[in-house]
Amino acid sequence: MKTRRFFSVFFLLVLAASLALAPVSAAEGDGGVTPPELHCEAMLLVDANTGKAVYEKNAHERMYPASLTKIMTALLVLEAVDSGQLSLDQSITATESAMEGLAADGSTAGIQAGETLTVEQLLQCMLIVSANEACNILAEQVNGSVDAFVDAMNAKAADLGCEDTHFVNATGLHDSQHYTTAWDLYRITAEAMTHEDFMRICDTARATIPATNLSEERNLYTTNYLIDTWRSLGYIYGNAHGIKTGSTDQAGHCLVSSAADGDLSLVSVALGGDRVTLEDGEIRTYSFFDTREMFKWAFDNFSYQTVLEEAELVKEVSVALSQVDHVSVHPAADVELLLPNGTDPATLERRLEVVSPADAPITAGQALGTLTLLSPEGEELATVDLLASHDVEASTLLVFGRNVHNFFSLTAVRVILVLLVVLAAALVIWKLTVGRRRYRYGHSVTRRSGGGYRGRRRR
Numbered sequence: 300m301k302t303r304r305f306f307s308v309f310f311l312l313v314l315a316a317s318l319a320l321a322p323v324s325a326a327e328g329d330g331g332v333t334p335p336e337l338h339c340e341a342m343l344l345v346d347a348n349t350g351k352a353v354y355e356k357n358a359h360e361r362m363y364p365a366s367l368t369k370i371m372t373a374l375l376v377l378e379a380v381d382s383g384q385l386s387l388d389q390s391i392t393a394t395e396s397a398m399e400g401l402a403a404d405g406s407t408a409g410i411q412a413g414e415t416l417t418v419e420q421l422l423q424c425m426l427i428v429s430a431n432e433a434c435n436i437l438a439e440q441v442n443g444s445v446d447a448f449v450d451a452m453n454a455k456a457a458d459l460g461c462e463d464t465h466f467v468n469a470t471g472l473h474d475s476q477h478y479t480t481a482w483d484l485y486r487i488t489a490e491a492m493t494h495e496d497f498m499r500i501c502d503t504a505r506a507t508i509p510a511t512n513l514s515e516e517r518n519l520y521t522t523n524y525l526i527d528t529w530r531s532l533g534y535i536y537g538n539a540h541g542i543k544t545g546s547t548d549q550a551g552h553c554l555v556s557s558a559a560d561g562d563l564s565l566v567s568v569a570l571g572g573d574r575v576t577l578e579d580g581e582i583r584t585y586s587f588f589d590t591r592e593m594f595k596w597a598f599d600n601f602s603y604q605t606v607l608e609e610a611e612l613v614k615e616v617s618v619a620l621s622q623v624d625h626v627s628v629h630p631a632a633d634v635e636l637l638l639p640n641g642t643d644p645a646t647l648e649r650r651l652e653v654v655s656p657a658d659a660p661i662t663a664g665q666a667l668g669t670l671t672l673l674s675p676e677g678e679e680l681a682t683v684d685l686l687a688s689h690d691v692e693a694s695t696l697l698v699f700g701r702n703v704h705n706f707f708s709l710t711a712v713r714v715i716l717v718l719l720v721v722l723a724a725a726l727v728i729w730k731l732t733v734g735r736r737r738y739r740y741g742h743s744v745t746r747r748s749g750g751g752y753r754g755r756r757r758r
Contacts, residue, residue, distance in 0.1 A: 332600045332639045335592045338585040340551070340571025343481035344593050346637045347557065347564040350489070351680070353597055353637065358481040361463050362570040365545030365553050366406065366429045367484055368471030371452050372438065373426055373500075374491040379441045380418065387419040387496065397435035397445075402472055405431045406522075414513040419500075423508065426500045426543065427519045434469040445469055459486045473547045481568040488542060488555050488566060498557075501541030502526065524587045525556055534587040536594060542566075544586070552586035558594045563637070565597055606644040606672060606681075607634035613685060614651060616667050620697045621659035628653065628667050628685040636672070636680050648673040653685060658701075659693035 334354055341357040352358070379385045395412045408430035410416065416424075421437050424430035438448035445468070452466040461483035467474040479487075491497045504527035508517040521527045522544045524534035538558040545553040552572040558565050572586035607630050615625040653668030661667070668685040706712060 332596075335596050337589045337593065338572065339569040339589050341481045341568070342570070342589060342593065343485055343568040344597060345485050345489075345566045347489070347492075347566050348562075349637065349681075351637065353565065353601060354593060355481070358568075359463065361478045361480055363473060363477065363547065363550035364471055364479045364484060364570070365473075365547045365550035366471040367479075367543055367545040367553050367555055367570075368466060368469065368477070369425055369429065369434060369545075370484070370491050370543050370555060371455065371466065371487050372434050372448075372469045373422060373497055374487065374494070375448065375451055375455060376418070376422065376437045376441060377491070377494040377497055380496070381494070385418050385440065387417065387422075389418050390415050391418060391421065391436060391440050393432065393436045394439060397439055398432055399435075400468075400472075401431050401435070401470070405470070405472060407432055408517065408519070409514065410436070411513050414511050416508070416511055419496075420508050422496075422500050423503070423506050423519060424517075426497075427503055427506055427521050429522055429544065431470040431472065438469045456483065456487065459483075459490055461486055471545055471547070471550075473549045481570055484555060484568050484570075485566060488568075492542075492557070492566075498541055501543060505529070523554070523556070524584070525554075525591060531582075531584070531587075533581075534584075534591060536591045538594060538598070539591075546586075552584050554586040554590050556590050556594075558598075560598045562603060563598065563601070565594060567593055600639055601637050602640055603635045604638050604642060604644065605633055605635050606638070606647060607670070607683065609633050612688060613649075613670060614653065616653050616687075617656040618661065618691055619656040619658050620693050620701055621661075621691050622694055623659070623691050626657065626661055626667075626691050627688040629688055630670060631666075631684040631686050634672065634681050634683055646675055647680065648675070648677075651685070657687075659691045661687050661691040663687055663689050 337356065339356075341360055341362055342354065343352065343356075343358040344354040345352055376385065380387060392415045393410055393412050398412055401407075406429040408424035408428055410424065410430065410432045416436075418437070418440075421433045425433040425437070435445050438445045442448040442451055448469055449466055452469065453464075456464045456466065456479075461479065464479040464483040464487075465476055467477040471477070504521045504523075506519045508519065510516050520529045522530070523539075523541065524531045525536045525539040526541070528535050536558065538560050540557045540559065542555045542557055550571065552569075552574055554567075554569045554572070556567050556569075558567070567590050569586045569590050572584060572589060574582065574584045576582050609630050609632050612627040612629055615627050617625050650671040650673060651668060652671075657667050663686075665687045666684045667687055669682055670685055671682045672680045674680055707716075
């Protein structure tokens with residue numbers, strides 16, 4: 300008895316030790332790799348090639364976007380350019396109404412009412428130095444008024460699936476009803492990035508606008524510390540490209556950025572960052588600091604891995620209406636996923652949905668189902684069609700039998716058959732009852748009339 304107790308205690312201790320030494324799962328959304336310490340209230344890092352999140356923190360919380368609003372403003376202006384409503388070299392004269400409602404301490408390029416600039420120059424003022432007046436000037440040109448332009452901004456946000464976004468102005472000046480989320484900002488940015496001119500201007504660190512009718516030459520220097528060190532040292536990041544900064548007292552410091560290294564391209568959103576003074580006297584703006592650290596972490600720890608090959612025969616699907624009883628299926632294409640370095644593809648769960656049995660005839664390449672890959676945490680990573688690997692001919696006899704069966708399985712046919720059976724039964728009953736009585740009485744009458752009374756006739 301004592302020996303059994305000893306071994307029981309021993310094995311319990313071994314089990315406890317093994318659990319204590321087991322690896323601890325990393326923070327939510329980081330794919331199993333522990334991210335650096337991040338300070339902004341909301342953050343999002345997305346694989347630009349797939350639209351999948353690499354990291355997220357409060358990414359669906361409503362936040363104030365400040366001048367990140369200008370990404371949507373630029374998107375609508377560039378759509379007007381693509382449609383032919385505007386052209387980049389088109390000249391626009393600033394109106395008095397475009398200057399109304401702007402904060403005295405807000406971002407500006409010093410544009411005056413009556414001054415004429417081109418659409419591209421106004422976009423440069425808006426995206427490089429975050430000039431508020433440039434937003435209103437362009438908004439009036441596109442939709443006739445700032446209010447109408449804001450309506451178009453909200454309509455576009457809805458079209459892009461932004462369920463937690465509402466705009467009140469084209470600039471990002473604070474309003475309690477002017478809000479969005481990190482995910483919605485990513486959706487808006489991803490759409491804007493489809494326009495080459497957007498990224499070209501956003502990724503410009505310095506630009507010069509020639510003298511206008513009311514101003515001398517302007518030199519523009521980006522507010523984005525990741526791509527230029529003119530205003531602040533310590534944030535420059537060689538892989539970064541654009542995109543837009545923003546800050547108000549209520550929104551904190553915000554940044555949308557992108558970065559690329561080899562075949563890996565990322566888009567980041569940082570909202571609600573503080574600017575603090577550290578013990579050594581360094582002034583740190585966390586929107587830039589966190590974004591740079593998040594990029595470095597992702598490029599160091601993630602890579603694309605082929606987790607499914609087109610040539611792989613995934614499953615044998617049963618076949619009906621043929622002398623062949625099954626057909627193999629394979630993925631429609633190779634599947635590559637951005638995963639933590641060293642991830643074993645075997646740890647990914649496979650969820651298959653196939654047509655079984657599949658009716659012949661079947662042609663090679665015909666889709667017979669799908670395969671979904673899921674992370675160990677159950678997140679859907681990718682879905683691919685499963686295709687038949689070869690042709691399967693149908694059996695004429697089996698097809699005929701199935702067609703006959705299907706025909707007689709139709710509700711209408713079944714109703715007609717029931718009616719016919721009822722009709723036939725009624726006819727038989729009628730024959731056996733009413734028909735027999737009529738025959739008997741009719742025969743009796745006929746016999747009497749032929750051999751009836753033969754008395755003397757009166758004359």
